[in-house]
């Protein structure tokens with residue numbers, strides 16, 4: 001039986017990015033993807049940030065820049081104009097397949113239509129992956145299966161998530177769309193405990209969707225989607241070309257995502273920011289960091305938890321404060337009623353376009369936010385300082 005250096009379950013952005021980096025470091029690597037096509041069916045809206053994607057090497061023809069964001073509550077609205085676009089919406093299939101191409105070019109192997117069923121565990125250590133009809137041996141296994149965390153769960157490393165963002169979305173051809181304008185909308189009529197969005201991604205194509213946090217709200221996003229899309233004037237005469245649904249963990253990253261012979265990355269480990277349910281660039285980042293940790297461990301020929309745990313530490317040190325804070329805020333705002341949202345938008349309006357983007361990016365633990373609160377009486381009066389302090393102590 002062939003024994004791979006690394007077998008990765010899941011050919012999403014996390015798994016493909018890990019595969020590329022591992023292969024580039026000279027490791028033999030196999031990616032198993034349950035679907036018959038990389039990047040399909042689409043389960044994401046593709047909103048992201050230009051600087052971060054550029055830094056990750058995503059070519060600019062695969063994203064569509066955004067120059068205006070309109071943030072609506074039932075009775076209020078904040079608008080942000082960007083001279084230099086900071087946000088973008090990606091061509092999801094294009095980006096995911098680009099990551100696959102890069103992984104293949106680096107030497108990785110991909111097997112489609114192959115679901116990883118469980119980890120092969122021997123004497124407490126993961127030694128490979130079981131599919132429906134075979135066992136595949138690996139020195140290290142990486143779970144990149146998304147919200148299911150299929151392999152981490154089967155290895156007993158993670159219990160699975162309990163809080164999820166549940167999304168339903170149309171990808172529309174919209175002849176009268178505002179091509180450079182993103183709309184974010186909150187309120188009980190639009191998306192109880194979540195938000196709705198309009199994301200144009202070029203060529204008059206627009207993703208319009210509704211995301212609702214379960215179990216914070218029992219509502220189903222699909223029940224709100226048609227009404228929301230019909231309420232947007234620029235979507236008149238639009239018709240759906242695709243219908244997407246998906247889940248994303250709405251929790252902070254797992255306490256442990258490294259075990260003996262196994263790592264978890266991306267949504268499987270809760271690496272996304274739960275503030276907006278934004279995880280693509282985080283997944284790419286996690287994939288690359290995990291690959292470096294795994295390649296170092298392979299070189300040492302030590303695939304124990306102790307040898308793989310530096311990934312947990314590196315992730316926590318680099319992103320822990322921001323992601324924990326983003327999650328604490330997500331839990332709080334999921335409880336806000338329409339009146340509270342209308343009030344809080346007055347606060348949002350005080351942000352400059354650049355500051356608003358920092359919030360969307362979950363860059364929350366830096367000094368800029370504290371300075372903003374300290375210098376704005378309305379922010380201080382609204383108890384934002386208290387909220388932030390408390391947020392740090394909210395349990396995961």
Ligand SMILES: Cc1cc2nc3c(=O)[nH]c(=O)nc-3n(C[C@H](O)[C@H](O)[C@H](O)COP(=O)(O)OP(=O)(O)OC[C@H]3O[C@@H](n4cnc5c(N)ncnc54)[C@H](O)[C@@H]3O)c2cc1C
Nearest residue numbers: 010012014034044045046047116146167246266267279280
């Ligand atoms: C409705 C919705 C909207 C979103 N909008 C945005 C957004 O605007 N911007 C943003 O950045 N993020 C967004 N996200 C989140 C983003 O999609 C994820 O955070 C990101 O895709 C995570 O990447 P991943 O590689 O960890 O997992 P995934 O992208 O989920 O990839 C996992 C892959 O593993 C495969 N797989 C699953 N189980 C198995 C198995 N047993 N064996 C083999 N393969 C398996 C799946 O088919 C899939 O290809 C959204 C999510 C949802 C649900």
